[in-house]
Amino acid sequence: MTMWKLDSRKLVATTFLCWMSLAFGGETNWGKWGPDDQIGTLNYITPETIRHALSLVRKGEVYHLALPVEPGQPTGTARDGRIYRYMISTGQASGDAPGFATDQLFTPVHGPTHWDGLAHIYGEGKMYNGFDARMEITSRGASKNGVHHTSTKVVTRGVLVDIARYKGVKYLAGDHIVTPQDIEGAALKQGVSFRQGDVVLIRTGWMDVWREKGKDAFWRSGSPGIGWGVSQWLKEIKAAAVGVDTLNVEIMPCEPEAAQKIGQPQWGMPIHYELIRNQGMMSGDLFYLDEIAAACAKDGVYEFLFVGQPLNIINATGSPVSPLAIK
């Protein structure tokens, strides 16, 4: 009797999972690290990962992968003009007396170079690991999957994949979908391979479009990025996170079949849905990769210590980040 019960449960579960994968294309990472997990694929980073990453520091050179936090940066239509900083006090009328100059910053957490945290996207009423969006993303913030859970978790190996250089172009075309073949090909040429727990940094060169043609061209027209293929490849190699030098990481406009795979054919950003909501992988927008790319091209070493800790913003859906690559 007991056996029968167990079997029937298994049967139901198997049927359900089959149905899920048929309906939704891929398997999620929900439950993989327990029902309470709030950091997703950052779980791939182990002490051994950190030990290895530290051993990559050979020169003591540090590169900062953030754009300046100031007005006029290419932050996207919804956030344009919302980053500003004003002086609370200056020394202008102080004479000889000493004093303090201070300032206040206004910024959307998703405005400057930032991590999209695991509470940044929901669908079917759920976010990563099945947490209920209505219950857990309230006016007080994201009480599950808040970005602060990752405040010590983003110290690992970084690998730069310079697709633009590999393709011999200044920047990829606006409709270029970065494929797993692009990534494997670039990595092969660069002499680097991938390990569990890597942060994969993909350079499209697209920031030159902003420099040459302005921010409208940078964010409004089609921009290159990853599609369904690379989203599954990242999962396969057990990447901890991904960062790209575009506003959206993913190809814009999206592949219609990717939107179908996630079961949301009308949704314009299926890779966000797949990576953040389904896999529990943070994605890094607006990473500034030109300087580190030049350095990697020069010494031929495309792996480094990557430190991309978010600010410790309690219950936030993302965080401005100042990622460092240390060679």
Place this chain on the structure above:
Amino acid sequence: MIVAHVKKIWLRTARGGFSGRRSWHKVLAVILLCGANRVSASDTNWGKWGPDDQLGTLNYVTPEVTRHAATLPKQLKVYSLALPLASGQPGAANRRLERYMLSTGQGSGPQPSFPGDHLSLPTHGTTHWDGLAHVYGEGKIYNGYDIRTYLTPAGALKNGIHNAATKLVTRGVLVDVARYKGTRRLNQGYVITTDDMEGTARKQGVSFRQGDVVLIRTGWLSIFGEKAAEAFEAGEPGIGWAVSQWLKEKKVAAVAADNEFVEVQPCEPEAAKKIGHPKFAKPIHYELIRNQGMLMGELFQLDEIAEACAADGIYEFLFIAQPMKLTNATASPINPLVIK
């Protein structure tokens, strides 16, 4: 040496009286002596790294220092020294901190959506670096930049915190003065001495190197939450004039502590006199930031790392606390990491 030489000229010319063909020597000597005295009294780092420098003592962090620091972690465990970035946290500036949701998950149907949030953030309102444009006096900030030209409503056009973006990867040393003194927290107004620093370090079995970030634990944060915010802000233990000079001697890259201002409050009256501003309440800020060009880290949460260091007896580690690339800002919120 310069002072001695100028004094010699002064004495020699003084013997000759105030008239005669050597009196110009005397005038020159007086001028030089005044200048020399001034230099030795404040003895700033202005000009030390060139007239265009905006990094100050972060210049002590060389690639070799960074490389060495990366060899220190043994446990491979990462600690965050940041307070929660939220309202209701310690520090007066925190009262201007707000985070609000631009959209939530409430009222959502099956369709996907992006919740997001917005920050109104005092750059000094949570765990942060005070940058080199934060303190001025006599019309100047660090390295002699004029505030009328460079500290404007548009921001700090010199010494902005963004200059330090890649410089905060170095060796960190924790100096747990509270533990050394066998107390939960030092008393309000307690001036940490150089003997405290040296004694604690000796007991911890650690010494200092050029380019270190020195983290000083007073235990003061524990008063927040136990008592009202006013108790936390009414005064605090911290460093005084002596340790400011000791930090300079050790060629420290930056200093941070688990209190609001790093320096003792109320301040030592003699420290205020030393900087030539007897009425200024934060003379160590003036001395370290304006005169020496040293970043000060405030509101660092050091309890967890202190426990870890006490447990394994290792008080040195890889320290990473890069500021945001906040163009022309006087400070930056940070999430300092220690990797042991």
